[in-house]
Amino acid sequence: MLKILIPTLMLIPTTWLSGAKWLWPTTLAQSFCVALVSLTWLANPSETPWTPVSSYLAADPLSSPLIALSCWLLPLMILASQNHTSPEPLTRQRLYITLLISLQLFLIVAFGATELILFYVGFEATLIPTLLIITRWGNQPDRIQAGTYFLFYTLAGSMPLLVALLTMTNSTGTLSLFTIQFSEPMELLTGGHKMWWAACMLAFLVKMPLYGIHLWLPKAHVEAPIAGSMVLAAVLLKLGGYGMIRMLPILSPLTPQLSYPFIILALWGIIMAGSICLRQTDLKSLIAYSSVSHMGLVAAAILIQTPWGLTGAIILMIAHGLTSSALFCLANINYERTHTRTMTLAQGLQLVLPLMSAWWFVGSLANLGLPPLPNLVGELMIIASLFDWAPWTIMLTGLGTLITAGYSLYMFLTTQRGATSGHVVDLEPSHTREHLLVALHVLPLLMLVAKPELIWGLAT
Numbered sequence: 001m002l003k004i005l006i007p008t009l010m011l012i013p014t015t016w017l018s019g020a021k022w023l024w025p026t027t028l029a030q031s032f033c034v035a036l037v038s039l040t041w042l043a044n045p046s047e048t049p050w051t052p053v054s055s056y057l058a059a060d061p062l063s064s065p066l067i068a069l070s071c072w073l074l075p076l077m078i079l080a081s082q083n084h085t086s087p088e089p090l091t092r093q094r095l096y097i098t099l100l101i102s103l104q105l106f107l108i109v110a111f112g113a114t115e116l117i118l119f120y121v122g123f124e125a126t127l128i129p130t131l132l133i134i135t136r137w138g139n140q141p142d143r144i145q146a147g148t149y150f151l152f153y154t155l156a157g158s159m160p161l162l163v164a165l166l167t168m169t170n171s172t173g174t175l176s177l178f179t180i181q182f183s184e185p186m187e188l189l190t191g192g193h194k195m196w197w198a199a200c201m202l203a204f205l206v207k208m209p210l211y212g213i214h215l216w217l218p219k220a221h222v223e224a225p226i227a228g229s230m231v232l233a234a235v236l237l238k239l240g241g242y243g244m245i246r247m248l249p250i251l252s253p254l255t256p257q258l259s260y261p262f263i264i265l266a267l268w269g270i271i272m273a274g275s276i277c278l279r280q281t282d283l284k285s286l287i288a289y290s291s292v293s294h295m296g297l298v299a300a301a302i303l304i305q306t307p308w309g310l311t312g313a314i315i316l317m318i319a320h321g322l323t324s325s326a327l328f329c330l331a332n333i334n335y336e337r338t339h340t341r342t343m344t345l346a347q348g349l350q351l352v353l354p355l356m357s358a359w360w361f362v363g364s365l366a367n368l369g370l371p372p373l374p375n376l377v378g379e380l381m382i383i384a385s386l387f388d389w390a391p392w393t394i395m396l397t398g399l400g401t402l403i404t405a406g407y408s409l410y411m412f413l414t415t416q417r418g419a420t421s422g423h424v425v426d427l428e429p430s431h432t433r434e435h436l437l438v439a440l441h442v443l444p445l446l447m448l449v450a451k452p453e454l455i456w457g458l459a460t
Helices: 001-019 024-045 063-085 090-112 116-125 127-138 145-173 191-207 216-223 226-247 260-278 283-305 306-339 354-368 374-389 393-416 432-450
Strands: none
Touching: 001 024, 001 063, 001 090, 024 063, 024 090, 063 090, 063 226, 063 306, 063 354, 063 432, 090 116, 090 127, 090 226, 116 127, 116 226, 127 145, 127 226, 145 191, 145 306, 191 226, 216 226, 216 283, 226 283, 226 306, 260 283, 260 393, 283 306, 283 374, 283 393, 306 354, 306 374, 306 432, 354 393, 354 432, 374 393, 374 432
């Protein structure tokens, strides 16, 4: 863990001491080295599931894919942000990169924490840099409102979780993930205990987000700069799923009876969010709502608490992180040229940017779950486990899969096919930097097809 944390921490002086000419290349090179080193965790050579660094930080097969994803994303965010921050003063560019680095540090602390209170601190600390990135570097006037939504939804969900964790400390005497499994199971019988279960889950369901408490997500995505959208879609939504997987075994006596309304809401959200995608005109908003739909599957899989469902949830979280981040990068590449996110105003781009159209095609197919990509593997495992839990769920999950295919193809056809608008003909060609950026999202997806056991979590 320290071989990742210390170089990440040293990125901050690198950012502030590098010359103007070398700022972006040096931070990119160092962060990419950190990302490559983080991949060694996926092997997990230890005899026990945990690879401890100290009594407070450790990695196990559940957290190491998510830590590796967080580290992999930092060089990609730097690569994606280089163009649109170049007109800014040098100090603001340094501050922007520092916020991205601090976000990675907080994410490593959150995913690697073995104490639930430390996890809570990392979980909440990610709010500050994300809020600053959205409100300071967003494009539209509505960014302040988007930041307010993001702040208050997250804080309103998280405060009950803090109270619940403090109550748990009193009853069990420990919040360490190493020892809490060996403590006496809690007597959860009264109505107050049911409120306590809901308090533990609410913060994570808001973060995922569950349909019904998802309104902050499209706002935040649409107003955020490209790095904000990438980290929100790829990693911050996964904090909710990770927290649920960690907390639910501790709350196990109450989960089977209390999870029903949330499972129904998650499954209904797959249909509703997918249907909203079919009517979107804003490209980033469409990709944001598709995240709500996919996270509904993940939430339902985690709540039914079966090994097959949990494995599918982890695989889908990693695959969705790479896919949606790639789609946001592609949307940003279009936006930097056409200066509009409205799909009907920027259609027919295949004639202008033919090679970029190939990346759009791969990204759209990954989003709808093309075999043999991990997206399909995760979705099939979740759908099979939900069908085994209750056969009627196949109606909702099957319809959701059809709608996902519909809006993914609609997104591809609207942006790439059709008559090219008159005002988007004179566009600059795509750059090597942009092709490298999308390739570094797609290649890990393709490689995971060959070795999926790296990301199927605790099933090993």
